Amino acid sequence: MGEPHDTLLSLTGVDLGHGDRVVLPGVCLDLRRGERVALLGQSGAGKSTLLGALRQQLGDTAAWCPQQHGLVPQLAVYHNVYMGRLAEHSALANLWNLVRPLAGPWRQVAELCVALGLEGLMRRTVGQLSGGQRQRVAIARALYQERALFLGDEPVASIDPHQALRLLALIDARHTTSVIALHQRELALTHFDRVWGLRDGRLVIDAPARSLSLSDLDALYPDALYPDAGSDTAASATPSTSPRAEAGSRS
Numbered sequence: 001m002g003e004p005h006d007t008l009l010s011l012t013g014v015d016l017g018h019g020d021r022v023v024l025p026g027v028c029l030d031l032r033r034g035e036r037v038a039l040l041g042q043s044g045a046g047k048s049t050l051l052g053a054l055r056q057q058l059g060d061t062a063a064w065c066p067q068q069h070g071l072v073p074q075l076a077v078y079h080n081v082y083m084g085r086l087a088e089h090s091a092l093a094n095l096w097n098l099v100r101p102l103a104g105p106w107r108q109v110a111e112l113c114v115a116l117g118l119e120g121l122m123r124r125t126v127g128q129l130s131g132g133q134r135q136r137v138a139i140a141r142a143l144y145q146e147r148a149l150f151l152g153d154e155p156v157a158s159i160d161p162h163q164a165l166r167l168l169a170l171i172d173a174r175h176t177t178s179v180i181a182l183h184q185r186e187l188a189l190t191h192f193d194r195v196w197g198l199r200d201g202r203l204v205i206d207a208p209a210r211s212l213s214l215s216d217l218d219a220l221y222p223d224a225l226y227p228d229a230g231s232d233t234a235a236s237a238t239p240s241t242s243p244r245a246e247a248g249s250r251s
């Protein structure tokens with residue numbers, strides 16, 4: 001278990017929501033340095049709400065990859081990735097870069113594009129890309145920020161499991177700590193250190209991934225038509241709530 005000084009962020013009984021609307025009342029959790037956290041829960045469970053709160057608290061220490069990508073379709077891939085560090089340059093440099101890309105950033109973005117399988121697309125406008133390519137541009141923009149922490153809202157949604165693993169490995173290689181919302185339960189167990197699971201406005205799972213099974217995670221999806229809906233592999237047929245998966249079962 002991490003020492004207290006390894007705790008990057010602590011929420012103790014905090015109500016999270018939007019305006020007057022509380023979505024997640026009394027949230028208690030710790031985010032520790034060096035931990036890779038998978039955030040699960042069915043649609044509307046509050047994953048984005050929680051990530052938004054983490055982002056607010058962590059500020060510039062965290063790279064951010066939003067669910068809707070936040071890309072500008074009229075601009076080229078290069079410019080969309082460059083936007084990850086827009087604030088680091090002067091307005092003049094940014095304007096110049098728009099007309100004539102700066103050599104240093106161009107090289108860095110090119111390296112990222114190769115790593116993400118976007119080589120040859122740097123000058124292509126994002127509006128002309130496939131959904132999966134756009135998703136990788138959004139990841140590239142977050143990686144380009146070069147922060148120690150990565151917060152991702154379903155950055156590997158709609159990407160095949162093999163490629164999702166590769167992208168997660170890339171994110172891991174460049175960040176010491178991450179919190180990533182996703183729906184691929186098996187990936188959550190095999191690739192992450194810890195799982196946070198949301199259901200009915202509560203953090204019902206906060207446990208090491210190695211202590212959990214797929215059926216523990218099934219309990220997060222009460223509305224699933226099929227036991228393995230939204231997953232990457234078949235899982236046990238009976239959703240269950242395991243005592244070890246309940247909040248407070250940290251080890």
Ligand SMILES: Nc1ncnc2c1ncn2[C@@H]1O[C@H](COP(=O)(O)OP(=O)(O)OP(=O)(O)O)[C@@H](O)[C@H]1O
Pocket residue numbers: 018021023041042043044045046047048049050067
């Ligand atoms: N800006 C907002 N204002 C008010 N309510 C919101 C807002 N954004 C989200 N909500 C509500 O908060 C609840 C949680 O939404 P949230 O987007 O956090 O869920 P999610 O788990 O990320 O869902 P999904 O997997 O579909 O992205 C939902 O009931 C949603 O309607």
